[in-house]
Amino acid sequence: MRRVIVVGAAVLVAAAAIGLRTCAAAGREAAPPASPSTAAESADDRPATGPRAEELGVPVGWSRDATGARAAAVSAVSLTGELACAGFITRSDMIRVLASRRYGPTLADLSAAQLDAFIDDLAGEGLTPSQLLLRELPLTAVVESATADSATVQVWALLVAGGDRLGAPRQLWRTVTVEMVWEDGDWQVDGWTVRPGPTPALATNAPVASLAELREVTAWPPVGGA
Numbered sequence: 001m002r003r004v005i006v007v008g009a010a011v012l013v014a015a016a017a018i019g020l021r022t023c024a025a026a027g028r029e030a031a032p033p034a035s036p037s038t039a040a041e042s043a044d045d046r047p048a049t050g051p052r053a054e055e056l057g058v059p060v061g062w063s064r065d066a067t068g069a070r071a072a073a074v075s076a077v078s079l080t081g082e083l084a085c086a087g088f089i090t091r092s093d094m095i096r097v098l099a100s101r102r103y104g105p106t107l108a109d110l111s112a113a114q115l116d117a118f119i120d121d122l123a124g125e126g127l128t129p130s131q132l133l134l135r136e137l138p139l140t141a142v143v144e145s146a147t148a149d150s151a152t153v154q155v156w157a158l159l160v161a162g163g164d165r166l167g168a169p170r171q172l173w174r175t176v177t178v179e180m181v182w183e184d185g186d187w188q189v190d191g192w193t194v195r196p197g198p199t200p201a202l203a204t205n206a207p208v209a210s211l212a213e214l215r216e217v218t219a220w221p222p223v224g225g226a
Contacts, residue, residue, distance in 0.1 A: 051075070056090070057082060058097040062187045066143045068152035072187035073141060073178040078222065079156045080136040100181050100188040107192065131164040133211060135218045144177075151180040151187070156198070160214055168208045173199040 051071075052061025059075050062068035071124050076098055095108045108193040115200045155176045162169025176199070179191030 006079060012092075028185065040126050055097050056094050058094050060097065060186055064148060064182060064187075066146040066151060069146055069187050070141050070143050073151075073153035073180055073189075074138045074155055076189050077136055077138045077157055077176050081134040084132075084134045085211045095130050098189055100183050100190040102181075103188075103190045103192075107189065133160060133162045133169055133215055133218070135160050137218070137222075149182045150190070153178045153180060160218060162214065169211050169214050173197055 016054050051059035054060065058079065060073075062072040079094070079098065083094060086094060092108045098104075099107045124186070137160070138155050139157060141153055141155040143152060146152075155178060157174060157176060159172040159174060160169055161172065175195050177191075177193045177195075178189060180187045181190035182188075183190075
């Protein structure tokens with residue numbers, strides 16, 4: 001199990017592209033497509049509260065300001081599990097939507113290699129992707145710097161990982177620094193680094209949840225629609 005979690009931590013450097021939704025119960029609620037009237041608005045007029053639409057399961061159409069960059073970075077981190085569940089071609093297509101032209105190939109290659117290693121490691125126990133639980137839950141985020149064309153956002157997130165017959169699911173707290181760039185009329189991921197923590201201790205005698213319990217609650221809609 002310790003090997004699985006160590007590999008899983010490396011995996012999430014790439015995905016985040018990757019929140020995580022369980023592989024068995026994946027299914028992000030799509031944002032409504034932009035109407036003809038709103039599509040005609042300039043990028044600077046977009047509301048900062050959320051994306052305009054979804055493309056291949058990736059929210060797109062963020063406002064060109066610090067709030068939009070922050071929301072786009074949080075969304076990217078929350079996609080880790082969905083990328084892990086996706087097939088190779090779908091994963092590469094999602095990353096092309098998510099990342100800049102410069103960084104996309106790097107993120108796609110790194111994501112494929114690390115995610116495949118993670119899944120293969122669990123599959124060695126006789127598991128299939130549908131038996132895995134992999135979800136990253138962004139908790140807070142702060143914009144370190146932002147201009148009209150770039151931004152740096154730190155996202156503090158909780159990763160939950162586990163699988164059938166692998167014992168109690170594990171938690172991993174980490175801070176993801178996401179570099180964003182404004183490209184083709186939207187915020188794109190242009191860099192991704194991860195550091196562990198800060199990690200709070202469990203309360204004394206805190207009960208450890210089962211895989212079934214965590215599958216249930218991690219399938220709930222995210223707060224704020226992130």
